[in-house]
Amino acid sequence: MAHIELKGITKTFGNHTALKNLNIDIADGEFFVLLGQTGAGKTTTLRLIAGLEKPTAGQIFIDGQDVADWGAAERDVALVLQQYSLYPRYTVRENLEFPLKSRIRRVEQAEIKERVDRVAKTLRIEHLLDRKTDRLSGGEMQRVSIGRAIVRKPRVFLMDEPLSALDAKLREALRTELKNLQMNLGATFLFVTHDQIEAMSMGDKIGVLNNGQLVQMGTPQEIYRNPVNTFVARAVGSPPMNLIAGTLAGGEAVASEGYRLPFGYGHGIAMDGRPLTFGIRPEDLFLDSGAPGEARVHDVENHGVEKIVTLRTGEKFIHATVPAQTVLQIEDTVRFSWNPEKVVLFDSGSGVSLRHAG
Amino acid sequence: MATAVMTSLDTKSRSASRGMSDIRIRNLFIIPTILFLIVFNIFPLIYSLGYSFTDFRASSNAPANFVGLQNYRALLNDPFIWLNFAITAKYVIISVTGQVIVGFGTAMLLNRDIPLKGLLTTLLLLPMMLSMAVVGLFWKLLYDPSFGIINYTFGLGSFEWLSNPDMALYAVAITDIWMWSPFVMLLSLAGLSAVPKHLYEAAAIDRAGPFYTFFRITLPLVAPILMIAIIFRTMEAFKTFDLAYILTSQPTTEVISIRLYKMAFQEWQTGRSCALAYIVLIMVLAITNIYVKYLNKVKER
Numbered sequence: 001m002a003h004i005e006l007k008g009i010t011k012t013f014g015n016h017t018a019l020k021n022l023n024i025d026i027a028d029g030e031f032f033v034l035l036g037q038t039g040a041g042k043t044t045t046l047r048l049i050a051g052l053e054k055p056t057a058g059q060i061f062i063d064g065q066d067v068a069d070w071g072a073a074e075r076d077v078a079l080v081l082q083q084y085s086l087y088p089r090y091t092v093r094e095n096l097e098f099p100l101k102s103r104i105r106r107v108e109q110a111e112i113k114e115r116v117d118r119v120a121k122t123l124r125i126e127h128l129l130d131r132k133t134d135r136l137s138g139g140e141m142q143r144v145s146i147g148r149a150i151v152r153k154p155r156v157f158l159m160d161e162p163l164s165a166l167d168a169k170l171r172e173a174l175r176t177e178l179k180n181l182q183m184n185l186g187a188t189f190l191f192v193t194h195d196q197i198e199a200m201s202m203g204d205k206i207g208v209l210n211n212g213q214l215v216q217m218g219t220p221q222e223i224y225r226n227p228v229n230t231f232v233a234r235a236v237g238s239p240p241m242n243l244i245a246g247t248l249a250g251g252e253a254v255a256s257e258g259y260r261l262p263f264g265y266g267h268g269i270a271m272d273g274r275p276l277t278f279g280i281r282p283e284d285l286f287l288d289s290g291a292p293g294e295a296r297v298h299d300v301e302n303h304g305v306e307k308i309v310t311l312r313t314g315e316k317f318i319h320a321t322v323p324a325q326t327v328l329q330i331e332d333t334v335r336f337s338w339n340p341e342k343v344v345l346f347d348s349g350s351g352v353s354l355r356h357a358g
Numbered sequence: 359m360a361t362a363v364m365t366s367l368d369t370k371s372r373s374a375s376r377g378m379s380d381i382r383i384r385n386l387f388i389i390p391t392i393l394f395l396i397v398f399n400i401f402p403l404i405y406s407l408g409y410s411f412t413d414f415r416a417s418s419n420a421p422a423n424f425v426g427l428q429n430y431r432a433l434l435n436d437p438f439i440w441l442n443f444a445i446t447a448k449y450v451i452i453s454v455t456g457q458v459i460v461g462f463g464t465a466m467l468l469n470r471d472i473p474l475k476g477l478l479t480t481l482l483l484l485p486m487m488l489s490m491a492v493v494g495l496f497w498k499l500l501y502d503p504s505f506g507i508i509n510y511t512f513g514l515g516s517f518e519w520l521s522n523p524d525m526a527l528y529a530v531a532i533t534d535i536w537m538w539s540p541f542v543m544l545l546s547l548a549g550l551s552a553v554p555k556h557l558y559e560a561a562a563i564d565r566a567g568p569f570y571t572f573f574r575i576t577l578p579l580v581a582p583i584l585m586i587a588i589i590f591r592t593m594e595a596f597k598t599f600d601l602a603y604i605l606t607s608q609p610t611t612e613v614i615s616i617r618l619y620k621m622a623f624q625e626w627q628t629g630r631s632c633a634l635a636y637i638v639l640i641m642v643l644a645i646t647n648i649y650v651k652y653l654n655k656v657k658e659r
Contacts, residue, residue: 047616050559051562052563053563071562072562073562073566074567079559079563082558083556085557087561087574087575088557088578088579089559089578098564099564099565099566102566102567102568102570124610148564151565
C-alpha cells in the first residue's frame with residue numbers, strides 16, 4: 001500500500017493544457033475521489049500516476065520515491081478502465097490469471113488458483129470463471145476487470161469511471177462493494193468520476209477538478225458545507241446549492257429580486273452594499289407561513305422520504321427540500337426563509353467564497 | 359434473399375427517373391459477370407473434366423478415345439510427378455514462411471507513430487504491383503553470377519544462384535518473398551492497427567513483458583487476418599508458374615504447374631494434363647479447406 005504525492009504536475013497535449021500545476025496528496029489507505037466534468041483532466045491524472053503518460057512538468061512520488069523514470073510495470077499500480085479492457089478470446093479465469101502469469105512476477109500455479117478463486121468469491125463471479133469474456137454483461141465485465149486489479153495486490157488502485165457504463169441499480173450495488181473492498185484491503189484508492197453522488201458516498205477525500213486545475217480538496221463534508229467557490233457549490237450536491245444574488249443591508253440579506261431574509265451581524269467579513277452571492281443548500285431552506293420571503297411553487301418532485309420543491313421568485317428558481325407530508329399545489333403562494341448560519345457568502349464577481357478568501 | 363439485402367432506390371435518383379427497378383439494376387451488374395464466369399471458368403472446367411478421361415491430343419486430328427481412369431492411374435503412379443509435387447511443397451513452405459516472417463515483421467515495425475508512415479507503406483507495397491514476368495526478368499539480372507548486383511553487394515564472387523540446382527529453388531522463393539511479403543504486411547498491418555490500444559496499456563499495467571504481451575494479446579488478435587493472408591499466399595504459391603519458369607529451367611525448380619504446362623503444350627498430352635490439372639485442383643481445395651477450418655477455429659476462440 002502506498003502514499004501518493006503529485007507535485008506541481010502540468011501536462012500539455014500540443015496546444016491544449018490538460019493539467020495546470022496540480023498538487024495532490026493521497027494518504028496511505030485513503031479512498032480519494034477526483035471529481036470533475038468531462039475534459040477536466042481526471043483521466044490524464046490517472047494515466048500520469050499509472051505511468052502511461054509522462055508529465056510535462058512536475059513530479060510524482062509513490063511512497064516518497066520519485067517515479068519519473070519508472071514504467072507502468074515498475075510502479076505496481078492497478079488500473080480499472082471505463083472500457084473494462086478485458087483480454088478478448090480468453091475466459092474469465094484466464095483474464096484473472098493474466099497479471100500473475102507474466103514473467104516479471106513468478107507465482108506458483110497453486111497460489112494462482114487460490115488467489116483467483118478468492119477474488120472470484122469476493123466479487124461473486126465464481127460461476128463465470130470458465131466463460132469467455134465476450135459472453136458477459138457490462139456489470140460482470142466490470143467485476144472481472146476489478147478482479148484483475150485486486151488479484152495482484154498492487155500498491156495503488158486507480159479507477160477511471162468504472163461504474164459509469166453500468167445501469168443505476170448495479171452502479172449502486174458495486175459502489176457499496178467497492179467501498180467495502182477498499183476497507184477490507186486497506187488499500188489506497190484513487191477513483192475518478194463525474195458523478196458527485198459517487199464522490200460523496202465513497203470518498204474519504206474529494207478533489208474537485210475544473211479545467212485541469214484542482215479547485216478544492218477536502219472531505220465530502222467540507223466540500224459540501226463549505227465550497228470554495230460557486231463552481232464547487234454547483235458541482236457537488238443534488239439538487240445543487242442555491243445561489244442567490246444580492247447584498248447585505250442592516251443585518252438582512254437583500255436578494256436582487258427584492259425579498260429580504262434574516263442574516264444577522266457578526267460575520268464581519270462582508271460589508272453592507274457589496275454585491276454578493278448567497279449560497280444555501282436546499283435542505284437549509286424551509287417553508288413557513290410567517291417567513292419573510294415569498295415565492296410560488298413551480299414544481300414538486302416527490303422522492304419518498306422528502307419532496308424537492310422548485311420555488312419561483314420573480315425570474316429565478318430556487319430549490320428547497322421539505323418533509324414528504326407537506327401538502328403543496330403547483331402555483332401555490334408560499335413563504336420561505338433560510339437558516340442564516342448555513343449561508344455561504346461568495347463574492348459575486350470572482351465567485352470565491354469569502355470564508356476561503358479570508 | 360439478395361433483394362432483401364439491397365436498399366431500395368431513392369425515388370429522386372436518376373436511375374429511378376429512367377424507370378429502372380432495383381431488380382433490373384441488379385441484373386445489369388450481375389449478368390455480365392455470371393456470363394463471363396460461365397464462358398471462361400465453368401465451361402472449361404467441365405470440358406476439361408471430360409477430356410481428363412480421354413487420350414485426346416490437341417495437336418492431332420485423331421478422335422479422342424475414352425480411357426476411363428487410365429490417365430489418373432498413370433499420373434499417380436509416376437514417380438516424377440511425385441517429385442514435382444515434392445518440389446512444389448518445399449517451395450510453398452519456404453516462400454510462405456518467408457513471406458509471413460518478413461511481412462509480419464515489417465508490419466510490426468510500421469505499426470507505430472513514425473514520420474512518413476503513409477509514404478513508407480506505399481513504397482513497400484510496390485513489388486506487389488509489378489508484373490510477375492517483369493519481376494522475373496529483373497531478378498534474373500540481379501542474380502547474374504558475373505555482373506549481378508546481389509553477388510556484388512554480398513561479395514559472393516561468381517556464386518551461381520540460378521544455375522546451381524541446389525540453390526535455384528531458394529532463389530525463386532526469395533524472389534517470391536520479395537514480391538509478396540508486402541501483401542502479408544498489408545493485411546497484418548490492418549490486423550495490428552485493429553488491436554485496441556487500451557489492451558496494451560492494460561497489459562503494461564498488469565506487468566506483462568513484451569514477449570508475453572505479443573503472444574498473449576497481439577498474436578491471438580491478429581491470427582484470423584494473418585490466416586487469411588496465409589491461405590491466399592499458399593494457394594498462389596502452389597500454382598506458381600511464371601516466376602519459376604522465367605528465372606530458371608532447372609529440373610529442381612520444376613514445380614507442378616511447370617510440369618503441367620510442359621505436358622499440355624510441349625508434349626501435347628492434352629487428356630493426361632487435364633487429369634493432372636484436376637489432381638492439382640483437388641489438392642489446392644483440400645489444403646484451403648484445412649486452412650479455412652482452422653481459420654474458423656481461430657475466429658471462434
